[in-house]
C-alpha cells in the first residue's frame with residue numbers, strides 16, 4: 001500500500017512519455033484526409049443528377065444492381081485505402097454508360113459526399129484534385145453504425 005503513490009507517479013510518467021511519442025509519430029495535419037462542407041454539397045448535387053437512379057436517394061436504396069454506397073460493408077471495403085482509389089474507381093466505372101464524362105473536380109466532390117454520408121466529418125482543408133496527392137490520403141471512416149444505415 002505504501003508503494004502506491006510511487007507506482008502512480010511512475011505510471012503517470014510512463015503515460016506522459018507514451019503520449020509524447022504518440023504525438024511525435026502521428027502524421028502532420030496536412031497528411032490527413034480532409035474535405036470541405038462545400039465539396040460534400042457539390043458532390044450531393046452531382047450525385048442527385050448522375051447516380052440516384054441506380055444507387056438510390058439514400059445511397060443504400062438503389063436499383064439496377066447499384067450497390068449500397070453507405071453502410072458498414074461499403075466502409076469496410078474502402079476504409080484504409082487511399083481516397084485516390086475510390087475516386088479513380090468512380091471515374092473509370094461510373095456512371096456505367098459514360099464513365100469519366102464529368103470533370104475531375106466532380107469526382108472529387110462525389111467522393112467527399114460519399115465520405116460525408118458515411119460519417120466522415122467535413123473539415124477546413126479541401127480534398128485536392130491532384131491524383132498523386134489523393135494517393136497519399138487514406139480513407140478513415142469511423143467504426144460502427146452511421147445515421148441512416150440499414
Ligand code: HEC
Nearest residue numbers: 047050051053054064065066067074077090094095096110
Ligand atoms: C446505371 C446504373 C448506375 C449508375 C447511374 C451509377 N452506378 Fe455506381 N454502380 C452500379 C453498379 C451496377 C455497381 C456495381 C458494380 C460492380 O460490382 O462491378 C456500382 C458500383 C459503384 C461503386 C462501388 C461500390 C462498392 O461497393 O465499392 C461506387 C463507389 C459507385 N458505383 C459510385 C457511383 C457514382 C458516384 C455514380 C454517379 C456518378 C454512380 N455510381 C452511378 C451502377 C450504377
